[in-house]
Amino acid sequence: MLKGVALETAKDLLRGGPAFTARAKLGSVLPLGGGESIRVRRGTSDLEVVRQIYRDEQYVLPQDVQTRRAKRFETAIRSSGKVPVIVDAGANIGAAALWFAREYPQARIVGVEPDSSNAAMARANCAGNDRIEIVEAAIGGEPGFVSVESDVAAYAVTTERAESGCRIVTVDECVGMVENGELFAVKIDIEGFEDDLFAANTDWLDCAKLVYIEPHDHIFPERATSRNFQAEMGRRDFDLLIKGENLIYVRREEQKK
Numbered sequence: 001m002l003k004g005v006a007l008e009t010a011k012d013l014l015r016g017g018p019a020f021t022a023r024a025k026l027g028s029v030l031p032l033g034g035g036e037s038i039r040v041r042r043g044t045s046d047l048e049v050v051r052q053i054y055r056d057e058q059y060v061l062p063q064d065v066q067t068r069r070a071k072r073f074e075t076a077i078r079s080s081g082k083v084p085v086i087v088d089a090g091a092n093i094g095a096a097a098l099w100f101a102r103e104y105p106q107a108r109i110v111g112v113e114p115d116s117s118n119a120a121m122a123r124a125n126c127a128g129n130d131r132i133e134i135v136e137a138a139i140g141g142e143p144g145f146v147s148v149e150s151d152v153a154a155y156a157v158t159t160e161r162a163e164s165g166c167r168i169v170t171v172d173e174c175v176g177m178v179e180n181g182e183l184f185a186v187k188i189d190i191e192g193f194e195d196d197l198f199a200a201n202t203d204w205l206d207c208a209k210l211v212y213i214e215p216h217d218h219i220f221p222e223r224a225t226s227r228n229f230q231a232e233m234g235r236r237d238f239d240l241l242i243k244g245e246n247l248i249y250v251r252r253e254e255q256k257k
Contacts, residue, residue, distance in 0.1 A: 008051070011051075011055060020055070028042075030054075032050075032098065033054075036102070038050060038093070038094070038098065038125050039093075039121065039124065039125055040093065041093075046092075046093055049092055049095050052244060052245070053095050053096055053099050058243050058244035058245065059096065059103075059187070059212060059246070060243070061243075061248065062243050063241065066241065066248075069251075070209065070250060073184065073210075073251065074107065074209075077182050077184055080182070081180070082180055082181065082182035083106075083107070083108055083178055083179070083180050083181045083182065084106060084181075084185075085108050085109075085174070085175045085178045085182060085183050085184055086107050086108070086109045086184055086186070086187070087109075087110050087112065087171055087174045087183070087186045087187070088100065088109055088111040088112065089112050089171075089186060089187060089188045089189070089190055090112070090157075090187075090188065090189035090190040090191070091111030091113040091118070091122050091134060092113060092121075092122065093121040093122050094121065094122035094125035094126040094132070096111075096187055097109045097111040097122065097126055097129075097132045097134070098125065098129065100185070100187070101126075101129050104184070104185075107131065107184060107185075108133070109131060109132045109133070110135060110174040110177055110178065111126070111132060111133065111134045111135065112139045112169060113134060113136060113137075114136070114146060114157060114159055114166045116136060116148075117150070118150075118157065119134055119136040122134045135174070135177070137167050137168060137169045138168045138190070138193065139168065139169055139170070139171065139188075139190060139197060140168040140169075140170065140196040141170065141198065141199045141201050141202070142168070143167070143169070143170060143173075144161055145163065145164050145165045145166060145167055146159040146160055146162055146165055146166050146168055146193075147159065147160050147166070148165065148166050156191055156219075158191045158192060159190070159191070159193045171186060171201075172201070172204055175204070182207070184208070184209055184210065185208065185209060185210035185211070186204070186208050186212070187211075187212040188212060188213045188214065188229075189213075189214040191216055192216040192225045193225075194213065194215070194216070194225055194226070194228070194229055195223060195224070195226075195228050195229075197229075198229040198231075199228050202232050205232055206236070209251045210248070210249070210250055210251070211248075211249040212246050212247070212249075213246065213247045213249070214245050214247075215247060236251075237251065237252045238250060238251050238252065239251075239252060
């Protein structure tokens, strides 16, 4: 236990810097660089989420060729007069939304989070960026409702279809929230509900240029939660990269003849 804490502290210092390390011990407001900061709750997984995204850079594309390709895709959307839209499915406290807003400064981000406490934190953390909208909802393949189950650490927020409760939005609905929007990227970390998201209405995958997915078969070994997205992604022309806990799909460019 002590070795694990020491290792995390060493990583905080090496990659996050002294200010991040000091604030991480307090569990309050963490500096993200560039004048940005994010509030985290003590005794929750908030700190670990921020570490994964900002310290460990798990959303940074691992190869320069894919980074340049993603930028070309974003530029092409803007050149067509459209607004690039990034859907952050499983927005948690807004850390990923803030990262995407920094990485793609012309994009609009729609964060979808079903847990009311997390959604409130995300709204507060993203309040200073008018390109980010946080929607308190689940995301799935078809509209409807879910029941929401949250553990005390505000980390494993699981959802299950129900007759009433938290509403479900689709990827297409999220894109429709942005005037003149065109889908650019989707980040998916929805604790097993990815089986529902990829079960129906997956045409949005033909438009997406980047798809980040954190699979959860290890948490739900009897549900095969990754089967639907494996099938859908396998039918499309993406490169597959692995970074941290994420599978990152980058659309391939059409070859000029």
